[in-house]
Amino acid sequence: MAIKLMQGNEACVAGALKAGMRFYAGYPITPSTEIAEISAEALPKVGGKFIQMEDEIAGMAATLGGSLAGLKSMTATSGPGFSLKQENIGYGIITETPCVIVNVQRSGPSTGLPTSPAQGDILQARWGTHGDHSIIALYPSSVKEIYYTTIRAFNLAEKYRTPVILLLDEIIGHMREKIEIPENDDVEIIDRKVPTCPPEEYKAFKVKEGDIVPEMAGFGTGYRYHVTGLVHDETGFPSGNELVADKLLNRLIDKIENNKDDIVTYDEYMLQDAEYAIISFGAIARSAKAAVDHLREEGIKVGLFRPITIWPSPDKQLLELGKKMKKIYVIEMNAGQYFLEVDRLAGKHTTVEKYGKINGEIITPEDIVSFVKEDQNA
Amino acid sequence: MPSGLVNQYFRTQNLAHIWCPGCGNGIVTRALVKAIDALGLDKDDVCVVSGIGCSSRAPGYLDFNTLHTTHGRALAFATGVKLANPKLNVIVVTGDGDSSAIGGNHLIHAARRNIDITTIVFNNNTYGMTGGQYSPTTPTGDKGTTAPYGNIDAAFDLCNLAQAAGASYVARGTIYAANQLEKNIIDGIKNKGFSFIEAMTTCPTYYGRKNKKGNAVDMVTYLKEHAINKIAWEKLPEEKKVGKFVIGELYSSTRPEYTEQYDRLIDSFKKGV
Ligand SMILES: Cc1ncc(C[n+]2csc(CCOP(=O)(O)OP(=O)(O)O)c2C)c(N)n1
Ligand code: SF4
Numbered sequence: 001m002a003i004k005l006m007q008g009n010e011a012c013v014a015g016a017l018k019a020g021m022r023f024y025a026g027y028p029i030t031p032s033t034e035i036a037e038i039s040a041e042a043l044p045k046v047g048g049k050f051i052q053m054e055d056e057i058a059g060m061a062a063t064l065g066g067s068l069a070g071l072k073s074m075t076a077t078s079g080p081g082f083s084l085k086q087e088n089i090g091y092g093i094i095t096e097t098p099c100v101i102v103n104v105q106r107s108g109p110s111t112g113l114p115t116s117p118a119q120g121d122i123l124q125a126r127w128g129t130h131g132d133h134s135i136i137a138l139y140p141s142s143v144k145e146i147y148y149t150t151i152r153a154f155n156l157a158e159k160y161r162t163p164v165i166l167l168l169d170e171i172i173g174h175m176r177e178k179i180e181i182p183e184n185d186d187v188e189i190i191d192r193k194v195p196t197c198p199p200e201e202y203k204a205f206k207v208k209e210g211d212i213v214p215e216m217a218g219f220g221t222g223y224r225y226h227v228t229g230l231v232h233d234e235t236g237f238p239s240g241n242e243l244v245a246d247k248l249l250n251r252l253i254d255k256i257e258n259n260k261d262d263i264v265t266y267d268e269y270m271l272q273d274a275e276y277a278i279i280s281f282g283a284i285a286r287s288a289k290a291a292v293d294h295l296r297e298e299g300i301k302v303g304l305f306r307p308i309t310i311w312p313s314p315d316k317q318l319l320e321l322g323k324k325m326k327k328i329y330v331i332e333m334n335a336g337q338y339f340l341e342v343d344r345l346a347g348k349h350t351t352v353e354k355y356g357k358i359n360g361e362i363i364t365p366e367d368i369v370s371f372v373k374e375d376q377n378a
Numbered sequence: 379m380p381s382g383l384v385n386q387y388f389r390t391q392n393l394a395h396i397w398c399p400g401c402g403n404g405i406v407t408r409a410l411v412k413a414i415d416a417l418g419l420d421k422d423d424v425c426v427v428s429g430i431g432c433s434s435r436a437p438g439y440l441d442f443n444t445l446h447t448t449h450g451r452a453l454a455f456a457t458g459v460k461l462a463n464p465k466l467n468v469i470v471v472t473g474d475g476d477s478s479a480i481g482g483n484h485l486i487h488a489a490r491r492n493i494d495i496t497t498i499v500f501n502n503n504t505y506g507m508t509g510g511q512y513s514p515t516t517p518t519g520d521k522g523t524t525a526p527y528g529n530i531d532a533a534f535d536l537c538n539l540a541q542a543a544g545a546s547y548v549a550r551g552t553i554y555a556a557n558q559l560e561k562n563i564i565d566g567i568k569n570k571g572f573s574f575i576e577a578m579t580t581c582p583t584y585y586g587r588k589n590k591k592g593n594a595v596d597m598v599t600y601l602k603e604h605a606i607n608k609i610a611w612e613k614l615p616e617e618k619k620v621g622k623f624v625i626g627e628l629y630s631s632t633r634p635e636y637t638e639q640y641d642r643l644i645d646s647f648k649k650g651v
Contacts, residue, residue, distance in 0.1 A: 022462075022463050023458070023461070025457075025458055044640070044643045044644045044647055045647045047644055047648075049461050049462060049640060051457065051458075051461055053454060053457070053487070054454075054483050054484065054487040055483065057451060057454065058451070058454035058457070058483070058484055058487070061447065061448070061451040061455045061457075061458065061484075062454050062455065062457050062458030062461070063458060064455060064458060065427075065445075065454070065455040065456060065457065065458020065459040065460075065461075066459070067458075068445065068455075068458075068459060068461045068462075069425075069458065069462035069463040070462065070463065073458070073462075073464045085488040087448055088448055088451065091447065091448050096532075124512065146446070172578075187551065193605050218463070219443040219463060219466060220422065220423060220425070220443060220463045220465060220466045221422075221488060222422050224421060224422060224441055224442055224443050224444075225444070226389075226437070226438055226444045226445075226446065227437065227444065227445045227446065228445075228446035229446065229447065229448060237389075237392055237438060238438065238446075273547070292551070297641075315557035322606040
C-alpha cells in the first residue's frame with residue numbers, strides 16, 4: 001500500500017495513467033496547468049505522447065485524433081479554454097470518439113477571476129456544444145475520489161464511445177490530501193471493443209446485436225473507414241436522409257440516457273431519517289457535509305445528497321428526494337445552475353431553495369448552516 | 379483517370395460526388411491518388427484528413443483511413459493522428475479558407491513543428507461551400523458575395539507563409555499542369571517533415587461567375603497562361619512577373635521531424651538514459 005500526499009490535479013493524472021492514458025494534447029491554463037505539466041513528464045516514460053498545442057481548439061482536435069489512432073486520450077483545461085473546446089467536443093460526440101476532458105473550473109464569464117474557484121460550468125458541460133446530444137460529466141469531491149473518478153471517466157468513455165467531462169474544483173485540484181493507492185490495485189479498466197471481423201465486413205458505425213456501441217478500429221489497423229461530423233449511416237458516410245439522421249442522433253442520446261443505471265453514481269449522507277436534504281457536489285459538498293453535522297446537533301433532521309455523476313442527471317433519485325423531503329436546499333458556487341435540474345425534478349413534489357456564491361469565495365459550513373437556519377425560521 | 383485507379387483507390391459506391399460540373403477539385407484529388415499510387419503506399423497506412431469545405435469532401439470518396447473534421451481544424455486533428463501513430467502517412471486536404479483563415483493558426487504551428495504531414499491546399503480563391511464569399515487568398519479588388527464592391531483585403535501568398543513558418547517542403551501547382559502537381563505531391567509525401575503544396579484550382583460556380591472569369595475551360599486557360607515554372611520565373615525581369623505566379627518546387631530543406639524527435643525521447647527512457 002502506497003500512501004501519498006497528492007494534489008488533486010496530480011491524482012487526476014495518476015488515475016488517467018492507471019486507466020491507460022497514452023495521449024495528451026492541451027494548452028496551459030490556470031488552474032488546470034499541473035495536469036498538462038505532470039502528463040508531459042510522465043507520458044514519454046511509459047511510451048505515451050504529450051503535445052502542447054497552439055490553443056484549446058487544437059488541443060481538443062488532437063486529443064480526438066490521438067483517440068482515433070487508437071490511444072486513450074485526455075485533455076485538460078479551465079474556464080475560457082473549456083469554451084474553446086466546445087465545437088470539437090460535439091465532433092467527438094457525433095463521431096463517437098472516446099476521450100476525457102478535464103475542466104478544472106474557474107470563475108467567469110470571460111477571464112473572470114482566473115485564480116478563484118467557481119462551479120459555473122455545470123450547464124456548459126451539459127449544453128456547451130451546439131445541437132441535441134447527451135453527455136457524461138462526473139464530479140469528484142476529494143483527491144482520492146479524483147483518482148478513481150478519472151479512471152471511471154476513461155472507462156465510461158471507452159465503454160460508451162463518447163467524450164466524458166470531468167469537472168473539478170480549483171480547491172481540490174490544488175489541495176493536497178493523503179491518498180492510498182494499493183500496489184496491486186485491481187480496479188476495473190475498460191478498453192474500447194475493436195473489430196475482429198474481416199475488414200471488408202466492417203461497418204464502422206453499426207451496433208452489433210447485444211452491444212451498446214459500434215466496435216472501433218484504430219486508424220492504421222487494416223480497417224479503412226470514414227469518420228465525419230456530418231450525419232452518417234452505418235458505414236460512416238454522410239447522409240441527408242431523415243431516417244438515417246433520426247436513427248443516429250437518437251442512438252447517440254439513448255446510449256447514455258438508457259444506461260443511467262450503469263452511469264449514474266452518487267453519495268448519500270444522513271438521508272435515512274432526514275426531513276430536509278442538501279444537494280451539493282465537488283468541494284462544496286464537503287462544506288455541506290460539515291453543515292449537516294452541525295445542523296443535526298441542533299436537532300434539524302437534514303441529510304446530504306451528492307451527485308458524482310452530474311450528467312446524465314440522477315433523475316430517479318432526485319424525484320424520490322422530492323417526494324420524501326419537506327424541502328431541498330441546492331448549494332453550489334454559481335447562481336443556481338444545478339438548482340434548475342433539481343427544481344425540474346424534485347420541484348414537482350417539494351420546495352427547492354438555492355444558495356450560491358459567484359464572487360470567488362468558498363461556501364463555508366457556516367454559510368450553509370445560517371442559510372438553512374434562517375430559512376427554517378422564516 | 380484510368381478506371382483501374384478508380385477501382386483501386388476510390389470508394390466507388392460513394393462516387394456520386396457533390397462537386398459542380400467544371401470544378402477543379404476532382405483534378406487535384408486525382409493528382410493525389412496518382413501520387414499515392416506512384417509511391418506504392420499501402421492503403422492501410424494512409425490517413426487523409428480534411429476540414430470543412432467543398433475541397434474537404436475529397437477524403438470521403440477515397441479508400442483510405444479518412445477523417446473529415448471541423449472547419450479549419452484538419453491539421454490539429456492530423457497532428458493527433460500522426461503523433462499517436464507515426465507509421466501512418468498523413469495527408470491533409472483543405473481549402474484556402476479552411477487552411478489559412480479559420481485554420482491559419484494550426485497551419486503555422488504544424489509547419490513550425492515540421493511534423494511529417496503533407497498538406498494540399500485546394501486554392502480556388504474563395505469560400506466555395508458557403509457560396510463565394512471572399513477568402514484570405516481572394517486577390518485584392520476581386521469580388522465575393524461579401525465583397526460586392528471588390529475586396530480591399532490583401533491576399534496571402536500561402537507558400538511564403540508556410541515556408542516562413544517552417545515547412546520543410548513547399549510547392550505550388552495548378553490543375554492545368556496536373557502532372558507537375560502530382561510530382562510535387564510525390565516529393566511532398568516523400569519529405570520527412572511538414573510539406574505544403576498549394577494547388578491552384580477553380581470554382582467556376584462562384585468565384586468565376588462573380589468575377590466574370592468565363593467558364594471552366596476559360597479559368598483553366600487562365601491558370602495555364604499565368605503560371606510560370608520556377609526556372610523560367612527566376613530569369614524573368616520583375617516587370618514581367620506582374621500578374622503572374624510561380625509554380626513548381628519552391629523550397630526544400632532538411633530539419634528534425636517532430637514525431638521522430640518525440641520517439642527519440644521515448645527511447646531515451648527505455649535505455650534508462
Ligand atoms: C466554425 C465554422 N464556421 C463556418 C463554417 C461555414 N463554412 C463551411 S465551409 C466554409 C468555407 C470553405 O471555404 P474553403 O476552405 O476555401 O473551401 P472550399 O469550399 O472553397 O473548397 C465556411 C465558412 C463552418 N462550417 N464552421
Ligand atoms: S462551389 Fe465551387 S468549389 Fe464548390 S464544388 Fe462548386 S465549383 Fe467546386
